[in-house]
Amino acid sequence: MNTPLNSFRNQPDERGHFGEFGGRYVAETLMPLVLDLEREYRKAQADPAFQAEFDDLLEHYVGRPSPLYFAPRLTEELGGAQVWFKRDELNHTGAHKINNCIGQILLAIRMGKTRIIAETGAGQHGVATATVCARFGLPCVIYMGAEDVKRQSPNVFRMKLLGAEVVPVTSGGATLKDAMNEGLRDWVANVHDTFYIIGTAAGPHPYPEMVRNFQSVIGKEARAQMLERTGRLPDLLVAAIGGGSNALGLFHPFLDDPSVKMLGVEAAGHGLDGDEHAASLLGGSPGVLHGNRTYLLQDADGQITEGHSISAGLDYPGIGPEHAWLKESGRVDYTAVTDEEALDAFQLLCATEGIIPALEPSHAIAAVKKVAPTMPKDAIILANLCGRGDKDIFTVAERLGVEL
Amino acid sequence: MSRFAAAFGKTAPALVCFITAGDGDTAANLDALVEAGADVIELGMPFTDPMADGPAIQSANLRSLGAGTTTADVLRYATEFRARHPNVPLVLMGYANPMVRRGPEWFAEAAAAAGVDGVICVDIPPEEDDALGPALRARGIAPIRLATPTTDAARLPQVLEGSEGFLYYVSVAGITGKQQAQIESIEANVARIKQSTDIPVAVGFGVRTPEQASAIAKVADGVVVGSALVEICGEYGAEAPAKLKELTSALAHAVHTARQEHVA
Numbered sequence: 001m002n003t004p005l006n007s008f009r010n011q012p013d014e015r016g017h018f019g020e021f022g023g024r025y026v027a028e029t030l031m032p033l034v035l036d037l038e039r040e041y042r043k044a045q046a047d048p049a050f051q052a053e054f055d056d057l058l059e060h061y062v063g064r065p066s067p068l069y070f071a072p073r074l075t076e077e078l079g080g081a082q083v084w085f086k087r088d089e090l091n092h093t094g095a096h097k098i099n100n101c102i103g104q105i106l107l108a109i110r111m112g113k114t115r116i117i118a119e120t121g122a123g124q125h126g127v128a129t130a131t132v133c134a135r136f137g138l139p140c141v142i143y144m145g146a147e148d149v150k151r152q153s154p155n156v157f158r159m160k161l162l163g164a165e166v167v168p169v170t171s172g173g174a175t176l177k178d179a180m181n182e183g184l185r186d187w188v189a190n191v192h193d194t195f196y197i198i199g200t201a202a203g204p205h206p207y208p209e210m211v212r213n214f215q216s217v218i219g220k221e222a223r224a225q226m227l228e229r230t231g232r233l234p235d236l237l238v239a240a241i242g243g244g245s246n247a248l249g250l251f252h253p254f255l256d257d258p259s260v261k262m263l264g265v266e267a268a269g270h271g272l273d274g275d276e277h278a279a280s281l282l283g284g285s286p287g288v289l290h291g292n293r294t295y296l297l298q299d300a301d302g303q304i305t306e307g308h309s310i311s312a313g314l315d316y317p318g319i320g321p322e323h324a325w326l327k328e329s330g331r332v333d334y335t336a337v338t339d340e341e342a343l344d345a346f347q348l349l350c351a352t353e354g355i356i357p358a359l360e361p362s363h364a365i366a367a368v369k370k371v372a373p374t375m376p377k378d379a380i381i382l383a384n385l386c387g388r389g390d391k392d393i394f395t396v397a398e399r400l401g402v403e404l
Numbered sequence: 405m406s407r408f409a410a411a412f413g414k415t416a417p418a419l420v421c422f423i424t425a426g427d428g429d430t431a432a433n434l435d436a437l438v439e440a441g442a443d444v445i446e447l448g449m450p451f452t453d454p455m456a457d458g459p460a461i462q463s464a465n466l467r468s469l470g471a472g473t474t475t476a477d478v479l480r481y482a483t484e485f486r487a488r489h490p491n492v493p494l495v496l497m498g499y500a501n502p503m504v505r506r507g508p509e510w511f512a513e514a515a516a517a518a519g520v521d522g523v524i525c526v527d528i529p530p531e532e533d534d535a536l537g538p539a540l541r542a543r544g545i546a547p548i549r550l551a552t553p554t555t556d557a558a559r560l561p562q563v564l565e566g567s568e569g570f571l572y573y574v575s576v577a578g579i580t581g582k583q584q585a586q587i588e589s590i591e592a593n594v595a596r597i598k599q600s601t602d603i604p605v606a607v608g609f610g611v612r613t614p615e616q617a618s619a620i621a622k623v624a625d626g627v628v629v630g631s632a633l634v635e636i637c638g639e640y641g642a643e644a645p646a647k648l649k650e651l652t653s654a655l656a657h658a659v660h661t662a663r664q665e666h667v668a
């Protein structure tokens with residue numbers, strides 16, 4: 001596709017800035033690495049062999065393209081617009097995270113790196129990283145907040161089965177942001193041989209752009225599939241946002257289609273009026289953390305506050321810088337749904353479509369549930385079903401008062 | 405003459421001491437460092453996410469924030485320090501977010517009013533200098549940059565461009581308070597940097613003992629000690645000043661006399 005001058009698809013600039021957001025706010029020790037990574041990524045982008053290997057692995061290892069699915073009973077239940085899903089929960093490892101991990105490990109190998117590190121919250125990115133490390137025979141260290149290790153024990157076991165070393169992080173609040181701090185500390189001490197596979201479209205440039213590009217396979221497929229199936233583009237795209245990689249992956253290829261509206265859904269936790277949410281855009285303010293300038297949950301002094309969401313994957317006090325820019329530019333609308341609403345939507349999808357979604361896309365489904373009835377029956381909503389719910393059944397059972 | 409020029413212009417190398425603001429009795433701890441011979445003070449601004457720091461300074465940050473330390477408190481410690489010690493250079497060191505939270509102009513103005521001489525922001529590299537550097541320079545505050553073992557010859561000029569006060573050479577690729585680099589590597593890197601700049605070069609990360617400090621002082625303009633002092637603040641609480649004085653005196657003696665033996 002062409003990217004005209006007034007495009008929404010030509011960010012970031014050469015310094016990695018999305019408007020006033022993004023950038024490379026890292027310690028000097030990491031700066032040469034981050035610059036080297038960008039150079040190597042540009043070379044890989046220009047190398048047809050790199051793209052061919054990426055495509056081949058996505059097709060034969062991950063199982064792409066993922067289906068585009070019309071949800072008839074959910075549509076009928078909501079009584080408005082047609083609801084369609086991009087089925088990225090059917091990917092190998094059960095979420096969209098693997099798309100990015102394939103891309104980054106190919107880059108790591110290309111750069112001659114021999115050791116992989118990553119952070120994880122719910123464990124999905126950790127599992128995807130451990131998976132590609134096993135596939136390519138590289139040692140792998142996953143940093144995970146000690147609190148999350150307790151909450152997500154099945155994923156911890158999966159990572160270990162896949163050969164990863166899982167390091168519980170006890171510093172700070174012992175959740176995702178602390179795991180990311182520890183990942184950065186490891187990286188800074190092991191710059192010569194280590195590649196840091198960041199799991200979302202955040203961090204220092206070029207990560208936000210690179211992760212978005214690897215995840216854009218979601219939107220590229222969906223756009224072509226929708227045109228083929230219906231002869232038209234969707235009217236509204238909906239995706240959940242923690243760091244924001246699944247949403248950018250879906251949205252980015254559509255950004256220059258003016259008829260397509262977009263809605264990013266943040267986690268409102270117990271509600272935006274209190275402190276217990278993870279809605280950085282709607283309940284936060286701009287600041288600098290983990291290598292980029294973006295919206296953050298923070299106090300008046302710039303101290304970072306802990307996010308809360310029923311979904312461990314959305315429980316991060318920041319957001320990818322491109323979302324911050326898309327919000328300010330007005331191209332994408334953002335909303336938030338509570339734990340309760342997500343839990344209701346989780347059950348609704350189970351009952352109407354026979355699909356158990358992860359709690360992350362359950363937030364997107366909750367937003368669809370609100371907006372579909374307000375739209376005409378010939379309108380099309382496309383939501384990203386970015387992960388499956390197997391990992392969440394314990395959390396859901398607990399919330400529903402069921403003992404397993 | 406700026407306070408930095410005076411501190412680094414003495415016949416002996418300078419001892420640069422770091423503690424985290426709000427971790428214990430900050431005023432008493434700072435006085436102890438100065439009385440024991442510290443030539444330059446780095447006052448750490450606590451942050452929830454100190455990603456370049458090792459366990460000692462991480463814990464100090466958490467203790468300080470746990471005690472309720474605010475940015476206003478840090479600036480007050482600085483103001484009071486300046487009143488008590490008119491000639492000792494004072495540097496605020498920390499991370500970008502607390503510094504830019506109210507805007508770079510606000511922070512630079514407040515730091516200048518507090519009598520701060522320099523600012524080290526760990527996560528603002530030269531590439532993002534606009535985020536804080538111009539506001540500091542406009543008020544005569546030195547943006548102090550870090551150079552590291554990964555800062556190669558091609559990159560060094562970019563780091564030095566716009567660096568003021570002194571250059572902080574981080575002797576190891578890693579976090580604070582961990583292992584120390586080989587003295588040969590430090591010597592070679594400091595020599596390399598000094599070929600390209602006239603500003604003083606101070607070396608830190610992993611310096612804990614008078615012996616290490618003495619070895620570095622033979623080859624650099626200054627020696628930075630942080631984690632070892634911060635550990636004392638954590639371990640001794642209200643009793644920290646006496647212990648800080650003890651270690652700082654030994655470090656100061658080692659640094660200030662390092663080259664005398666050399667000459668003799």
